Amino acid sequence: MAAPHSPGPADPQPQRGGVTGGVRGISTQTDSRVQGPGPRLSKVNLFTLLSLWMELFPKKKSQEQDNGSAGDTGLVVVQDQRVLGLHCSGSVHAGQVAVLRHGSRLKGCDLYFSRKPCSTCLKMIINAGVNRISYWPADAEITLLSDEERAAEEARLDAQAAERLKSNSRAHICVMLQPLANSMLQFVEETSRNGDFLGRMAADDQSRDIGELFMEERLKHWDNFSRRFCIEDAEQHRKLLEKMGLENFSTDPYFITLRQHMKDLIKVLASVAASVPVQEHEYGFYETETTPTKDSTLPQEVVRHCIIQAALLAYRTEDPKVGVGTVIWAEDKWQSECDGMGTMYLVGCGYNAYPAGSKYAEFPQMDTRQEERCNRKYRYIIHAEQNALTFRSTEVRGQEKTMLFVTKCPCDECVPLICGAGIKQIYTTDLDSGKDKHDISYMRFSQLSQVQKFIWQKSPAARSASEKSRPPLANGHLKHRREEDTDCHNKRQRT
Numbered sequence: 001m002a003a004p005h006s007p008g009p010a011d012p013q014p015q016r017g018g019v020t021g022g023v024r025g026i027s028t029q030t031d032s033r034v035q036g037p038g039p040r041l042s043k044v045n046l047f048t049l050l051s052l053w054m055e056l057f058p059k060k061k062s063q064e065q066d067n068g069s070a071g072d073t074g075l076v077v078v079q080d081q082r083v084l085g086l087h088c089s090g091s092v093h094a095g096q097v098a099v100l101r102h103g104s105r106l107k108g109c110d111l112y113f114s115r116k117p118c119s120t121c122l123k124m125i126i127n128a129g130v131n132r133i134s135y136w137p138a139d140a141e142i143t144l145l146s147d148e149e150r151a152a153e154e155a156r157l158d159a160q161a162a163e164r165l166k167s168n169s170r171a172h173i174c175v176m177l178q179p180l181a182n183s184m185l186q187f188v189e190e191t192s193r194n195g196d197f198l199g200r201m202a203a204d205d206q207s208r209d210i211g212e213l214f215m216e217e218r219l220k221h222w223d224n225f226s227r228r229f230c231i232e233d234a235e236q237h238r239k240l241l242e243k244m245g246l247e248n249f250s251t252d253p254y255f256i257t258l259r260q261h262m263k264d265l266i267k268v269l270a271s272v273a274a275s276v277p278v279q280e281h282e283y284g285f286y287e288t289e290t291t292p293t294k295d296s297t298l299p300q301e302v303v304r305h306c307i308i309q310a311a312l313l314a315y316r317t318e319d320p321k322v323g324v325g326t327v328i329w330a331e332d333k334w335q336s337e338c339d340g341m342g343t344m345y346l347v348g349c350g351y352n353a354y355p356a357g358s359k360y361a362e363f364p365q366m367d368t369r370q371e372e373r374c375n376r377k378y379r380y381i382i383h384a385e386q387n388a389l390t391f392r393s394t395e396v397r398g399q400e401k402t403m404l405f406v407t408k409c410p411c412d413e414c415v416p417l418i419c420g421a422g423i424k425q426i427y428t429t430d431l432d433s434g435k436d437k438h439d440i441s442y443m444r445f446s447q448l449s450q451v452q453k454f455i456w457q458k459s460p461a462a463r464s465a466s467e468k469s470r471p472p473l474a475n476g477h478l479k480h481r482r483e484e485d486t487d488c489h490n491k492r493q494r495t
Contacts, residue, residue, distance in 0.1 A: 038191075038323075039181035041268075041315045044134075047076045047112040048176065049269055049312050050086060052136065052229060055114040057088045058301040059340050072340070073141050074114035077102060083349050084109060084393045086309070086327075088340035093141060095121025097339045099128060106130050112176070114229075116140040116244055119161035126169045134176035137246055137258065138229055144243045156243070163245045175249065177261040180268070188268050188315065189218075191323065192275035195311070196408055196429040197456050201283060203431070204458065213281070217274035225266045234259070272311050276304050282462035285427050285454040298403070303427050303454070306405040309349070310384075314407050318353040319381055320365050322408070325351045326384035328392065328423070330402040347394055347402060350387025354380060378439040385414040389421050396422045409433050415444040419451060429456040 041049070054074030075094040077085035084105070087097045095117045098106060107129035117125070117133070118141045125133065139145050144155045166173045192198075193214045202210045231237040237259070241250040249258050277283060284300045285307075306327055313325030328347035335343045354363050363380040382390075385406060396402050403425040409432040410418060418426065430453075432442040445453075457463075 038187050038320070039184040040317070041184070041312075042178050042181075043078075043081060043316075044176050044178050045180065045265060045268075046312065046316055047078060047083075047110075048134075048136065049265055050074070050083075050309065051076045051112045051114040052225075052265070052269060053273075053305070053308060053312065054086050054088045056228075057305055057340050058299065059088075059090065060342060070118070070141055071115060071139065071143050073117070076112040077106070078110040078112065079105075079108065079393075082391050082393070083346070086341075086346050086349075089141075090338050090340035090342075092338045093118060093121050094340075095125050099124045100336075100338055101345070102128075104128065110134070113141075116162070118142045119158050119165060122162050122165045122169075122173075126165060126171050130171050132176075133171055133173045136229065136262075137175045137177075137241060137244070137249060138231055138237070138262070139240065140244055144240055159243060159245065166245075175246065175258075177258065177265075179261060180264050185264060185267055185271075188271045192218075192271045192311075195275040196431045197276045197283075197307075200429050200431050200456050201277070201281075213277060214274050217277050218270050221270035221273045222267065225270055226263075229266055230259070230262050268315075269312075272315075273308055275311060276307055276456075278304070279459075282459055283456060284459055285456055286460060288453045288455055297454070303405070306403075307407065307427060310405045310407050313349055313351045314384070316351045316353075318351075319377065321377075323351065324384040324406065324408050325349070326388040326404060326406045328388050328396075328402065328404050330394075330397065330400050332397075332400055345394070347396060348388040348392030350384050350389075350391060352381050352384045353387060355382055376439055383411065383414050385410060385418060389417060398422050401425065403427065409442050409445050412441045412444045415448060419448070423451055425452045425454060427454045 051074040054076065055072050057074070070089070070093060073089045073094040075085075075087040075098055076083060077087070077098055085098065085101060087094050087101065090097065092100070094113065095111070098111065102109075106125060108131050110132040111125060111130055111134070113133070113135040115138060116135045121141065122133070140155065140159065142151075142155045142158045144152070144159065146152050146155060193211060198210050198214060201208060201213075226232070231240065234255075238250040238255060241247070241255075249255060279300050285303045287297065306329060310325035310327045313327065314323035315325075317323035317325075327349040329344050330347050331343050332345060333343055335345065337343060339345075364375045364377050385404065388404070401424045402422060404418060404423045405427045407428070409428055409430050410426065411432075426448075430445065433445045435442050
């Protein structure tokens with residue numbers, strides 16, 4: 001491991017579109033009506049967060065790995081700043097999954113692991129000619145925290161082999177952590193709390209305290225993620241870094257900075273995960289049709305996981321007002337289940353941005369107070385769904401179930417593209433459905449008939465219970481029923 005580097009610029013020069021791009025500078029426009037852009041995740045931090053989240057992908061028993069002391073590992077494969085694959089360990093390790101899924105296409109790719117890969121994975125991906133291998137510096141893939149004597153010895157030998165492979169490798173193998181942009185933590189917390197999924201719950205039940213629910217979910221996730229990804233005991237973490245060959249990071253001030261960056265990213269992940277509450281709160285993604293197709297639905301925990309992937313991508317947005325993220329997955333029933341994703345594979349992902357190659361301030365950034373519609377952003381922004389389809393890593397196959405997960409209701413501009421691309425299912429919220437906002441409208445989404453729509457809403461059981469608990473209606477009007485009750489009450493009083 002090379003000496004720890006001081007934090008440099010978060011990204012290279014901006015390159016727009018898809019899941020490409022760097023952190024922009026501050027607006028150079030001087031019009032007081034322009035809203036400045038919110039902070040953005042750097043590519044390194046985005047890919048690191050995605051790898052951590054992929055480690056937590058809900059697996060079936062058939063997808064769980066059986067590799068002794070090996071821990072679950074998430075992996076993001078990036079090619080030319082475009083996400084080529086999202087993987088997690090299954091019956092084999094994550095690095096081996098990447099080789100099986102991509103083969104020679106790994107040449108020149110950057111790989112982001114949620115933990116240090118083992119020597120078996122390293123030798124295979126180094127042999128494939130990858131450009132960079134970065135990992136989260138907590139416990140290793142073959143855990144060094146194991147108490148079993150034999151497992152600990154295997155982990156030690158594996159760490160030695162990994163160090164030797166690294167020193168003789170052409171690939172750059174390193175720890176890649178960067179500080180968050182100023183006010184990023186506050187920005188993520190606020191936008192997550194005010195997101196469409198919690199907004200749907202607030203619209204359904206105005207008595208529900210959404211802010212309290214968000215904080216409860218956030219604290220629960222923070223506790224869970226901290227225990228999993230950030231070793232609580234600082235001295236134990238120092239010793240672990242030394243075992244992993246990261247002695248330089250175990251000394252101050254690098255050690256303090258490293259742990260702070262880790263904690264900040266975990267806070268971001270906890271806030272984003274809290275924006276889509278877990279199933280116990282009676283909400284989930286359910287089909288709008290009354291007669292769902294047999295075998296059409298994914299497990300709720302898998303859908304939620306994919307929606308949060310899209311929510312993380314939304315924090316790379318170049319839209320100064322609204323961030324939108326999209327991820328497209330497909331299912332290949334004949335695919336082997338070596339990956340923790342089972343039969344699912346990534347088609348593409350993206351966020352809303354200006355056209356690739358454009359520079360900041362080349363296009364309008366005006367907000368809703370700007371009356372001249374020609375100087376508004378909407379005609380220039382490439383939508384998240386459009387970028388996901390444009391920069392997809394594989395083709396959409398008509399015979400397979402292809403699923404699009406998006407953080408906002410698809411607009412009239414994107415609905416025809418989704419249908420034309422052969423997408424079979426959409427998972428989203430319908431909070432904007434049926435609205436016409438002059439610059440952008442959502443009228444077509446409710447009319448979609450060729451694509452199955454799975455909307456964030458109360459579960460059928462909760463809706464049924466809610467309907468049963470309502471007072472019976474008289475002539476279809478609750479008001480009439482209340483008037484009758486009042487009359488009866490007054491008569492009893494007079495008697």
